[in-house]
Structures are given as structure tokens and as C-alpha cells.
Amino acid sequence: MGKYVFGVDIGGTTVKLGLLDGEGQILDKWEIPTVIDNNGEAIFPDIIRSLQGKMQEKGIRQEDLLGIGVGAPGSVDKDGTLVGGAVNIGWKPFNIPETIQAYIKVPVKAQNDANVAAYGEMWKGGGKGYSNMVAVTLGTGVGGGIIINGELVVGSTGAGGEIGHMHLEDNETEACGCGKKGCLEEYASATGIVRLARRRLEKDDAPSILRGGRLSAKSVFDAVKAGDKVAIEIAEQFGEYLGKGLAIVASVVNPEVFVIGGGVSKAGEILFSFVEPAFQKYAFKQCRGAKFALARLGNDAGICGAAWMVLRS
Amino acid sequence: MGKYVFGVDIGGTTVKLGLLDGEGQILDKWEIPTVIDNNGEAIFPDIIRSLQGKMQEKGIRQEDLLGIGVGAPGSVDKDGTLVGGAVNIGWKPFNIPETIQAYIKVPVKAQNDANVAAYGEMWKGGGKGYSNMVAVTLGTGVGGGIIINGELVVGSTGAGGEIGHMHLEDNETEACGCGKKGCLEEYASATGIVRLARRRLEKDDAPSILRGGRLSAKSVFDAVKAGDKVAIEIAEQFGEYLGKGLAIVASVVNPEVFVIGGGVSKAGEILFSFVEPAFQKYAFKQCRGAKFALARLGNDAGICGAAWMVLRS
Numbered sequence: 017m018g019k020y021v022f023g024v025d026i027g028g029t030t031v032k033l034g035l036l037d038g039e040g041q042i043l044d045k046w047e048i049p050t051v052i053d054n055n056g057e058a059i060f061p062d063i064i065r066s067l068q069g070k071m072q073e074k075g076i077r078q079e080d081l082l083g084i085g086v087g088a089p090g091s092v093d094k095d096g097t098l099v100g101g102a103v104n105i106g107w108k109p110f111n112i113p114e115t116i117q118a119y120i121k122v123p124v125k126a127q128n129d130a131n132v133a134a135y136g137e138m139w140k141g142g143g144k145g146y147s148n149m150v151a152v153t154l155g156t157g158v159g160g161g162i163i164i165n166g167e168l169v170v171g172s173t174g175a176g177g178e179i180g181h182m183h184l185e186d187n188e189t190e191a192c193g194c195g196k197k198g199c200l201e202e203y204a205s206a207t208g209i210v211r212l213a214r215r216r217l218e219k220d221d222a223p224s225i226l227r228g229g230r231l232s233a234k235s236v237f238d239a240v241k242a243g244d245k246v247a248i249e250i251a252e253q254f255g256e257y258l259g260k261g262l263a264i265v266a267s268v269v270n271p272e273v274f275v276i277g278g279g280v281s282k283a284g285e286i287l288f289s290f291v292e293p294a295f296q297k298y299a300f301k302q303c304r305g306a307k308f309a310l311a312r313l314g315n316d317a318g319i320c321g322a323a324w325m326v327l328r329s
Numbered sequence: 330m331g332k333y334v335f336g337v338d339i340g341g342t343t344v345k346l347g348l349l350d351g352e353g354q355i356l357d358k359w360e361i362p363t364v365i366d367n368n369g370e371a372i373f374p375d376i377i378r379s380l381q382g383k384m385q386e387k388g389i390r391q392e393d394l395l396g397i398g399v400g401a402p403g404s405v406d407k408d409g410t411l412v413g414g415a416v417n418i419g420w421k422p423f424n425i426p427e428t429i430q431a432y433i434k435v436p437v438k439a440q441n442d443a444n445v446a447a448y449g450e451m452w453k454g455g456g457k458g459y460s461n462m463v464a465v466t467l468g469t470g471v472g473g474g475i476i477i478n479g480e481l482v483v484g485s486t487g488a489g490g491e492i493g494h495m496h497l498e499d500n501e502t503e504a505c506g507c508g509k510k511g512c513l514e515e516y517a518s519a520t521g522i523v524r525l526a527r528r529r530l531e532k533d534d535a536p537s538i539l540r541g542g543r544l545s546a547k548s549v550f551d552a553v554k555a556g557d558k559v560a561i562e563i564a565e566q567f568g569e570y571l572g573k574g575l576a577i578v579a580s581v582v583n584p585e586v587f588v589i590g591g592g593v594s595k596a597g598e599i600l601f602s603f604v605e606p607a608f609q610k611y612a613f614k615q616c617r618g619a620k621f622a623l624a625r626l627g628n629d630a631g632i633c634g635a636a637w638m639v640l641r642s
Contacts, residue, residue, distance in 0.1 A: 091615050100615050148485045162581060164482055171583025172461045175615035182580040183573055183611040194613060260496055267495040268475060268581045270484025298496040300507060302404050302413050302488035 020076055021326045022067055022084045025129060025318025026050065028104045028156070031063055034319030035070060038082060040139070040327060044070070045319060055106035064119045083123035083329075085322030086112050087132030091174030096126035099174045103193070125325035129318060131168050131177060133277060133311070134161025136321030142275040142309040150271045151311070152179070152262070154233075154280035157193065158201040158208075162269055169269075180205070184261055203257035206233040206280050213250045222246050237283035251290045259294025266295075266303035277311025285310065333389055334639045335380055335397045338442060338631025339363065341417045341469070344376055347632030348383060351395060353453070353640060357383070358632060368419035377432045396436035396642075398635030399425050400445030404487035409439035412487045416506070438638035442631060444481050444490060446590060446624070447474025449634030455588040455622040463584045464624070465492070465575070467546075467593035470506065471514040471521075475582055482582075493518070497574055516570035519546040519593050526563045535559050550596035564603045572607025579608075579616035590624025598623065 020043075025032040027050060034045040048066050051058045067084070071077070090102035096113040113124035127135075134143070134151030143149040143163070151161035158180030162169040169176035180201035181194050188198035190211070202208050210231045217226060224246035225239050239247030262274055276287060288308045296304055313320055333356075338345040340363060347358040361379050364371045380397070384390070403415035409426040426437035440448075447456070447464030456462040456476070464474035471493030475482040482489035493514035494507050501511035503524070515521050523544045530539060537559035538552050552560030575587055589600060601621045609617055626633055 160581075164477060165480075167478075169477055169582055171616075172585040173583060173615045173618060175580070175583040175613060178580045178583070178613050178615070181613035182577045196611070196613070264495045264577055265581055267488070267491045268473075268578055269482055270486060270488040270491070272485040298509070300488060300491050300494035300509070302486045302491070303484075305486060 019080050019082070021082045021323045022070075023319030023321070023323035024063060024067075024084060025087045025132065025322060026059065026063075026089060027129070028052070028089060031059065031066075032315060032319055033063070033066060033070070034316070034323060035074070036320075036323040038327065040320070040323065042316065042320070044074075045316070046070075050105065052105050055108070056102070059105065060115050064116065067120065078120065078122060081120070081122045083125065083326035084116060084120065085132070085325040086116070086124065086126040087129035087318045087322050088112060088126060089129050091178070092126050092128045092131075092170075093174040094170055096124065098126075123326060123329065125322070125329060127168065127170070127322075127325060128159075128161075128174065128177070130159025131161040131170070132321040132325065133317040134163055134168065134177075134275070134321065135324050136313050136317035136319075137275045137277065137311050138163055138166070139320060139324045141312040141317060141320075142277070143273055146272045148270070148272045149275055150177075150179075150262070150265055150269065150273075151275045151277065153278040154204055154206065154276065155278035156206055158205045159278070160265070162271075164269060179261065179265055182261055182264065184257055200257060200261040204254060204261065204280075209233040209236055209250070209254055209280065212253050216246060216250050216253070233280045234282065237286065241286065255287075255290025256294045259291045259296075260298045262291070263295050263298035263300075263303070266306055267300045270303050271306055273307040273309055275309050275311050277317060281310055332393050332395070334395045334636045336632030336634070336636035337376060337380075337397060338400045338445065338635060339372065339376075339402060340442070341365070341402060344372065345628060345632055346376070346379060346383070347629070347636065348387070349633075349636040351640065353633070353636065355629065355633070357387075358629070363418065365418050368421070369415075372418065373428050377429065380433065391433065391435060394433070394435045396438065396639035397429060397433065398445070398638040399429070399437065399439040400442035400631045400635050401425060401439060402442050404491070405439050405441045405444075405483075406487040407483055409437065410487075411439075436639060436642070438635070438642060440481065440483070440635075440638060441472070441474075441487065441490070443472025444474040444483070445634040445638065446472075446630040447476055447481065447490075447588070447634065448637050449626050449630035449632075450588045450590065450624050451476055451479070452633060452637045454625040454630060454633075455590070456586055459586045461583070461585045462588055463490075463492075463575070463578055463582065463586075464588045464590065466591040467517055467519065467589065468591035469519055471518045472591075473578070475584075477582060492574065492578055495574055495577065497570055513570060513574040517567060517574065517593075519591075522546040522549055522563070522567055522593065525566050529559060529563050529566070546593045547595070550599065553599065568600075568603025569607045572604045572609075573611045575604070576608050576611035576613075576616070579619055580613045583616050584619055586620040586622055588622050588624050590627075590630060594623055
């Protein structure tokens with residue numbers, strides 16, 4: 017009977033790795049760079065070498081391992097196949113468990129990174145105590161993890177919870193990374209907030225502390241906290257899009273709670289003062305009781321959720 | 330061991346009732362009027378009297394009954410409580426199983442009518458063979474039933490699948506029955522199609538066989554089949570809204586199939602020629618493989634799905 021589990025969270029810049037015990041306590045965590053050269057061919061060899069090194073360092077034998085959980089930046093089906101590849105990394109479709117098990121013969125569970133982070137937050141984060149939640153990750157993109165009765169909605173082709181690519185704006189001229197125009201991600205991601213800010217600042221000469229500086233989601237919300245009127249308008253636009261999008265999500269799956277994470281969520285509870293009014297405006301009456309909570313595990317959500325997929329199976 | 334099950338489908342005009350055997354074959358079906366006077370206080374007494382009468386007629390004792398399944402026109406939670414009441418009928422919230430069990434002491438399962446119809450279609454209709462489907466009912470309103478891995482998404486307050494009330498249009502001036510403006514239901518229901526038709530006909534004097542006659546979803550699609558250009562424009566608008574809405578639903582739950590039922594679906598496969606192009610335009614790449622199928626059980630979907638809830642439990 018094994019005693020340890022690895023959680024692996026593959027991001028576009030770094031791979032986060034964690035060693036947890038059978039009760040889910042994090043015993044160790046570390047990062048390695050994500051080397052995206054040559055379509056990311058070194059990433060899995062690097063991960064396996066890093067896990068094997070950690071096993072050697074801690075004196076962990078293969079039979080001590082309950083398994084390895086993996087979160088990957090793309091749509092993953094029930095068998096752990098990255099069905100559409102991972103555009104940001106250059107990966108083509110492949111099966112993640114088989115790739116790892118060629119080197120380390122233990123159970124491997126793989127899921128989309130946003131979905132895995134959702135499990136982490138449900139297990140021990142902002143969604144603790146709920147079993148019907150929608151995790152929303154506002155980072156470079158917008159990811160989602162839909163959990164119904166404690167189970168992730170993986171979807172028939174691994175694209176369950178891809179709420180960043182719901183169509184929200186008919187009048188958009190710039191294309192989203194997915195090729196469509198008017199996706200939620202174009203307004204509610206860190207990049208999207210910068211887009212909204214740029215457009216607002218170009219519209220007129222209204223004074224703002226945002227002018228001249230480097231625009232980012234952080235600079236916008238810092239300006240909001242300082243009472244900057246233009247920044248508040250930008251945040252209202254962001255809140256209008258995200259609140260509307262989440263109201264639509266609520267009409268489909270009617271969750272108890274939305275757990276908001278990712279870089280943008282570092283702005284804190286102030287986000288909700290922009291998102292919740294729009295949510296209330298657009299949500300169907302019976303869906304309006306949904307709570308909003310901040311993700312609590314930060315960078316650990318991925319490794320925790322990845323480990324949890326192994327521990328609960 | 331019981332041998333029979335009743336399926337009850339409560340609509341705004343009639344209550345459909347069915348007697349099925351333990352294998353799910355329909356042995357008998359009939360209807361009674363839905364008497365909505367005095368906030369629909371007579372409806373359940375009428376249903377119970379009708380069921381008791383049928384039991385007497387067929388010589389069915391209470392111990393021969395496996396149970397009674399009920400589809401009701403409102404949001405129903407896991408305990409069978411009609412949480413928001415039923416606006417069309419005038420009902421306030423109440424618990425459906427308790428109400429029936431006061432008279433007939435057998436297991437009772439209750440669910441939202443659109444959800445129940447979805448089970449029916451998955452069991453033996455247009456969704457047969459699929460376990461990830463979205464049933465869309467285009468009737469007086471627009472209802473939805475989301476099925477993930479064979480299970481209905483009831484939602485935390487019984488409003489799972491209320492896709493008719495997803496916000497789709499910012500520029501709407503008329504209010505939906507739910508009080509909001511710009512809901513999918515305002516364009517894709519039978520009433521919504523009449524609204525689109527009325528607006529199109531008022532816009533200019535373009536010749537159309539629709540002019541002068543009584544507008545209905547049927548008259549619009551009959552005109553489409555006759556090659557009427559104005560009717561085709563109206564159908565394109567309908568398809569744009571419904572295709573967009575279903576593309577958004579796909580980004581949340583990524584189903585294998587959409588099963589389209591309700592009165593509007595009597596137009597047949599021609600509906601898909603208007604809905605699928607819009608769906609393909611707005612859907613996230615990995616969700617575009619979703620199939621479209623017509624509901625096959627017609628008026629029997631509700632009684633079949635209601636009975637199925639009892640039979641599978």
C-alpha cells in the first residue's frame with residue numbers, strides 16, 4: 017500500500033510539482049521551467065526526471081506511490097488524452113497516463129488544468145463544503161471547471177467548462193486566441209482587462225493615473241482602489257461581461273458557488289463589487305442565490321487537485 | 330413486487346397521464362384538463378382521482394404500483410419540491426411527493442417537465458444511445474434538460490437547464506415572462522418566432538405569404554418550405570439566436586447531442602439548416618462535433634421520462 021502521491025500542474029512557463037501524503041498534506045513542492053522549444057518535446061522527460069529525482073532524494077520506491085495526478089493546459093478526455101493538443105506549448109494530441117507509465121508504473125490521472133484546480137479548490141479551498149461549483153480562472157486566458165454533485169463535467173470531447181470561449185459580444189473586431197470573435201476571455205482575462213483599459217483610455221482624454229504607465233489587470237484594480245474614475249469604468253465593463261457570462265453559466269448548471277481564481281483574482285473581494293451586480297441583473301431568478309468566493313489555494317490548487325484525483329480513486 | 334408505474338406530465342393546458350409496465354411499455358395513456366382556476370388548487374386532486382380511477386378500472390392495487398413519476402412546469406429540487414412555484418398555473422412552492430403520498434402511498438419521483446422529457450428522449454427517443462445530451466424544448470417557452478453521464482443536472486435550486494432564460498440580446502425592449510430582457514426564450518420559442526416574424530413584417534413592405542394570415546411558428550416554417558424569402562430571413566434570425574445559445578451551452582457542458590423537441594420542432598429537420606450554421610459559427614472548436622437530433626417521443630416524452638425516474642430507482 018502506497019503512502020505518497022505526486023501532483024503535477026503543467027503551465028506555460030513553469031511546471032509545479034508537489035509531493036503529498038495519503039491524507040493530502042503537502043510534504044514538498046517545487047517548480048521546474050516549462051521548456052517549450054521544439055513543440056515542448058522536453059517537458060515530459062523533464063517532469064519524469066524531476067519526479068524520479070524526488071523519489072530518490074526521499075527514498076520513495078515505486079510501490080510507495082499511490083499514483084501521479086496531472087493537470088495539463090488543454091482539453092483532456094476521460095482516458096487522459098490531450099485531445100486537442102496544447103496550443104500554448106505546441107503539443108499535438110497524446111495520452112498523458114501512457115506517456116508517464118512508460119517510465120513510472122503507477123496509476124496516473126490527468127485532466128485539464130483549470131478542471132484540476134477546481135478539484136483542489138473544492139477539496140480544500142474556496143469551494144470547500146460545496147459540491148455544485150463553478151471554478152473560474154482569470155489568468156492569461158479564462159478557464160472554467162464545472163463541478164456537479166462533486167464530479168467534474170469533462171464533456172464529450174474534454175471541453176466541458178471552456179467558458180472562456182462562450183460568445184458574449186457581437187460587435188468585437190479583434191479575434192480571440194481560439195479564432196472566434198467576442199469570447200468572454202477577450203474581456204475577463206488579464207489580457208482582456210488590458211484590452212478594455214486601452215480602449216477606454218483611447219476613447220477620450222479623461223484624466224487617469226493609468227495614463228503613461230504600463231497597463232495590467234493589477235494596475236487597473238490598484239487604480240480602482242485609489243478611486244480612479246476611469247479605472248472604475250474599466251472595472252465596470254469587466255464586471256458587466258464576467259457577470260453576464262456567469263449568469264448564463266448559472267442558467268445552464270445552477271451552481272451553489274462561483275470560485276474565482278487566477279492572477280486577476282489577486283485584486284481580492286473588490287472584484288465581486290463589479291461582477292455581482294451584473295450577475296444579479298442577468299441571472300434567472302432561481303439562480304441568483306449563487307455565492308461568490310475567492311480561490312484560496314493560489315498556486316497550490318493545481319497540485320492539490322491533481323493529487324486528489326489519485327487519492328479519491 | 331409491483332408491476333406498474335404511472336407517468337404524469339403536468340402542462341398548462343392538459344395533464345398527460347400514462348400507465349406503463351415494469352419494462353417501460355406504455356399500456357394506456359390519457360389526458361385530463363389542467364384547471365388553473367383558484368391558483369390551480371384542483372389540479373392535484375384531479376390527478377389523484379384520475380389515477381385512482383385508472384387503478385380501479387384496471388384492477389391495480391397499491392401494492393402492484395412501483396411508483397408514480399411526475400413532470401411539473403417549474404423548477405423542482407432533489408426532494409421533489411416545486412421551489413419557485415409554477416407561474417403559468419399560479420402554484421406556490423410545495424412538495425409534490427408528499428402531496429401525492431397523502432392519497433397513494435407509493436414511491437413518487439418529481440422533476441421539472443423539460444428535464445423529465447429529456448430523460449424520456451434519452452431512454453427511448455432522439456437521444457437513445459447517448460449519455461451526454463442537452464434536450465431543448467421549443468414550445469410556448471424554451472426549456473432545457475442537461476444530462477451528464479446519464480444524470481440530469483438538477484442544479485442547486487432546481488434551475489439546472491433553464492437555458493430559455495440565458496441572456497442573449499442586449500438591445501431587447503420587450504420583457505420575457507421571467508422579467509428580464511433579451512432571454513433566448515424571447516426568440517426561439519413559438520411565441521418568440523411570432524415576435525421575430527411580426528418585427529420583420531413591420532420593417533418594410535417586402536412581399537410574403539405570411540402577410541395577412543395568422544402568424545405562428547408553423548406558418549413561418551410552412552412559408553420557409555414554400556421558399557418565401559421573408560420567412561427564410563425570420564428563420565435565419567431564429568437560427569442565429571438558437572445556434573448561438575446552444576454554442577454557449579456547449580462551451581459549458583460540451584454535449585454529444587442536442588435533442589430538439591416541443592411544438593416548434595414539428596417543422597422537422599429543416600430547423601437544423603438554420604440552427605447548425607450559427608452553432609458552428611459560435612461554438613468553441615472542440616465543441617463543434619455535437620450532433621443535432623429531433624425529439625422522437627412527442628407528447629409521450631414526459632410520461633415516459635416520468636415513469637423512467639421510478640423504474641431506474
